Amino acid sequence: MKLAFDIALRFLKSSKAQTALIVLGIAIGVSVQIFIGSLITGLQKSLVDKTVGSAAQITVSPKEDGDFILAPQAKIKTIKAASPDEIIHPVAVIQGPAIVKTADQSTTIVMRGFDWDAAQGIYKLTDRLVKGKLGTNENDVILGKDLSENLGVKIGDTIEMLTPSGKTGNFLVTGFFDLQVKSLNESWILTNAGTAQAFLETGEGVSQIEMQVSDVFAADEVAMLVEQRLKDNTLVVSNWKAENEALLSGLSGQTASSLMIQVFVLISVVLGIASVLAISVVQKSRQIGILKAMGMHNLKASLVFLSQGFLLGILGAFVGIGLGIGLSWSFATFVTNPDGSSLVPFYIDWHFIGISAGIAIAASTLAALIPAIRVSKLDPMEVIKNG
Amino acid sequence: MDNCVVEVKGVSKVYGKTIKTVALDKLDLGFKTGSFNAIIGESGSGKSTLLNIMGTLDRPTKGDVIINGVSTKNMSKGRLDDLRNETLGFVFQFHYLLPEFTALENVLMPYRIAKGKADKKSQERAKEILSLVGLEKVENNLATNMSGGQQQRTAIARALMNQPKIILADEPTGNLDSQTTDSIYQLFRRINQELGTTFVIITHDRRVAEKADRIIEILDGRISLDIVK
Numbered sequence: 001m002k003l004a005f006d007i008a009l010r011f012l013k014s015s016k017a018q019t020a021l022i023v024l025g026i027a028i029g030v031s032v033q034i035f036i037g038s039l040i041t042g043l044q045k046s047l048v049d050k051t052v053g054s055a056a057q058i059t060v061s062p063k064e065d066g067d068f069i070l071a072p073q074a075k076i077k078t079i080k081a082a083s084p085d086e087i088i089h090p091v092a093v094i095q096g097p098a099i100v101k102t103a104d105q106s107t108t109i110v111m112r113g114f115d116w117d118a119a120q121g122i123y124k125l126t127d128r129l130v131k132g133k134l135g136t137n138e139n140d141v142i143l144g145k146d147l148s149e150n151l152g153v154k155i156g157d158t159i160e161m162l163t164p165s166g167k168t169g170n171f172l173v174t175g176f177f178d179l180q181v182k183s184l185n186e187s188w189i190l191t192n193a194g195t196a197q198a199f200l201e202t203g204e205g206v207s208q209i210e211m212q213v214s215d216v217f218a219a220d221e222v223a224m225l226v227e228q229r230l231k232d233n234t235l236v237v238s239n240w241k242a243e244n245e246a247l248l249s250g251l252s253g254q255t256a257s258s259l260m261i262q263v264f265v266l267i268s269v270v271l272g273i274a275s276v277l278a279i280s281v282v283q284k285s286r287q288i289g290i291l292k293a294m295g296m297h298n299l300k301a302s303l304v305f306l307s308q309g310f311l312l313g314i315l316g317a318f319v320g321i322g323l324g325i326g327l328s329w330s331f332a333t334f335v336t337n338p339d340g341s342s343l344v345p346f347y348i349d350w351h352f353i354g355i356s357a358g359i360a361i362a363a364s365t366l367a368a369l370i371p372a373i374r375v376s377k378l379d380p381m382e383v384i385k386n387g
Numbered sequence: 388m389d390n391c392v393v394e395v396k397g398v399s400k401v402y403g404k405t406i407k408t409v410a411l412d413k414l415d416l417g418f419k420t421g422s423f424n425a426i427i428g429e430s431g432s433g434k435s436t437l438l439n440i441m442g443t444l445d446r447p448t449k450g451d452v453i454i455n456g457v458s459t460k461n462m463s464k465g466r467l468d469d470l471r472n473e474t475l476g477f478v479f480q481f482h483y484l485l486p487e488f489t490a491l492e493n494v495l496m497p498y499r500i501a502k503g504k505a506d507k508k509s510q511e512r513a514k515e516i517l518s519l520v521g522l523e524k525v526e527n528n529l530a531t532n533m534s535g536g537q538q539q540r541t542a543i544a545r546a547l548m549n550q551p552k553i554i555l556a557d558e559p560t561g562n563l564d565s566q567t568t569d570s571i572y573q574l575f576r577r578i579n580q581e582l583g584t585t586f587v588i589i590t591h592d593r594r595v596a597e598k599a600d601r602i603i604e605i606l607d608g609r610i611s612l613d614i615v616k
Contacts, residue, residue: 013487148605290483294471383483384479
C-alpha cells in the first residue's frame with residue numbers, strides 16, 4: 001500500500017502540468033458545487049426567513065370562531081412537552097377585529113395583544129419598532145408604520161376604537177412598528193395582553209397560541225406531535241407549510257434543479273479524471289510493466305492508479321473549497337441590491353461543503369477505477385517485447 | 388537433471404491460432420547453480436521467448452518450467468509474481484528504470500515490492516550493490532540524469548537487490564558501446580564468482596558468448612549447439 005502510494009505521488013509529481021490540470025478540473029467542479037449549493041441554500045434560507053422567519057410557524061386556535069383558549073399557560077406547557085427541542089418562542093395571542101375612528105375617517109384593523117417579552121421571540125418587536133416604545137400601561141398601543149401614516153397619527157395621540165360588539169375605548173399611541181409586510185403594517189395594532197383581553201372581552205382566555213420551530217421545514221411534523229399531545233377536538237393546529245404550498249413547491253423545484261446541476265458537474269469531473277488517468281496509464285505502461293516483471297501483483301499495480309485518483313481528489317477538493325467559498329463570498333459582496341445589501345446573503349454550510357468534498361474524493365478515486373482495471377490487465381510481456 | 392536451478396522440460400511455444408508459428412519446439416534444457424551461460428541465435432530463433440518463459444513472464448504452450456526444483460505449471464499469477472520477485476533478476480536490452488526515482492530508489496524497488504518499506508539494512512545493501520557496480524557517486528541521481536552505461540549498471544544492481552538465484556539477461560549490452568559492453572560482462576563475471584549467482588545471457592555477439600562457461604545456440608526453436616567448456 002505504501003509503495004503504491006509513493007509511486008502514485010512520484011507519478012503525479014513527475015508530470016506537474018498534467019497534475020495541475022486535473023486538480024484544477026476537480027477544483028472547478030467542487031467550487032461550482034459549493035457555489036451553487038451555497039447560493040441556493042442561502043437564497044432559500046433568506047426566502048424562508050423573510051416569509052416565515054418573523055411569523056408564527058405553528059398556530060393552535062379554537063375550532064369555532066369566537067371561542068377562546070382558557071388557561072393558556074397550561075396549554076403552552078403541554079404544547080412545549082410535545083417536542084421540547086423543536087418548539088421555540090411559544091406565545092399566547094389575543095386578537096380580534098376593531099374599527100379605528102379618527103376625526104375624519106374610520107378603518108378596520110386587527111388588534112393583537114400579547115406579553116411583549118414572550119412575543120419578542122417571534123416578532124422581534126424591539127427591533128421592528130421604528131419610533132417610540134412598547135406600551136406597558138393599560139390602553140397603550142403601537143401602530144403599524146403605514147397605518148399611522150394613513151390615519152395621520154403621531155406618538156402621544158389618543159385614538160378611539162370600536163369592537164364589533166359595540167364596546168369603545170380610547171388608546172394612547174406609544175410607538176410605530178414596521179414588520180416589512182405592507183398589509184400587516186396597514187392593519188395591525190399591537191398592545192399588551194391585559195389591554196387586549198379587557199377591550200376584546202376575552203376574560204382570562206386567549207385567541208390562539210403561536211410558536212416557531214427550530215427547523216422550519218419540520219413544522220408539519222411538529223404540528224402533528226402538538227396535535228397528538230393536546231388531544232383536544234375543540235382546537236385546530238395549523239402550520240406554515242400547509243398554508244404556503246406554492247412557496248414550498250418553488251423551493252423544492254429549486255433544490256431539484258440545483259441537484260441536477262451538481263450531478264452533471266460531478267459527472268463531467270469524473271469523466272475528465274478518468275480520461276486523463278487513462279492517458280497516464282499509456283504514458284506509464286513501461287514503468288508498470290517492469291514493476292510487474294519484478295513481481296508487483298496486479299492489485300498493487302492497480303492501487304498505484306487508485307491512489308493517484310484519491311490524491312488528485314483530495315488536492316482538487318481542497319483547492320475547490322477555497323475557490324467555492326471565495327466565489328460565494330464575492331457574489332454576496334459584489335452582487336448587491338440598490339440599497340447595498342447582498343442580493344443573496346453569504347452562507348456557508350460546512351456540512352454541505354464536507355459532503356461535496358467527500359463526494360469529489362470518492363468520485364476521483366472511482367474515476368481511477370477504469371485506468372486501474374486497465375493496469376491490472378497490462379501484460380509485462382507486451383512492454384518488454386515492444387520496448 | 389540434478390543441481391539445476393532452472394530447468395525447462397518439453398517446452399513448446401506456439402503463437403497464433405489460425406496460422407501457427409512455432410517459436411520453441413519441445414525444448415529440454417537445464418542450468419546448473421552458479422553457472423555462467425550464453426544463449427546465441429539468429430533474430431527470431433526463439434531465444435528471447437525461451438528466456439521469457441524461463442523467467443515466468445510468458446507461459447509455454449506445452450511443457451513445464453521448474454525453478455528451484457518447483458514446477459511453475461500450476462502456479463497462480465500471484466505466486467509466479469512472488470517467485471520472480473524472490474528468485475529471479477532481469478536485465479533487458481533497455482534498462483526500464485523508473486525515471487521518477489533515483490538510482491538508489493530504483494535499486495530498492497524489488498525489495499519494496501516484497502516488503503513495502505525499505506528498512507535501514509536494505510538501504511545499506513542497495514548502497515553496497517551500487518558501489519559493487521561502481522555507481523556510489525550517482526546513487527541519488529534520477530534515472531534520467533545518468534549515462535546509458537550507468538543506467539544499465541543501475542538495472543543490474545536492481546536485478547541483484549533481492550539476492551536472486553538466477554539473473555536472466557536479454558541482450559543486456561545491445562545498446563552500449565564496446566568498451567562499456569566489456570566492463571558490463573566483467574561485472575557479470577565478478578557477481579557470478581563472488582555471489583554464486585547463475586547467469587543466463589542472451590547475446591548475438593559471439594565474442595561475448597565465448598567468455599561464458601556454456602554456449603547454447605538456438606535455431607528455429609531447437610537447440611542446435613550446446614558447448615560446455
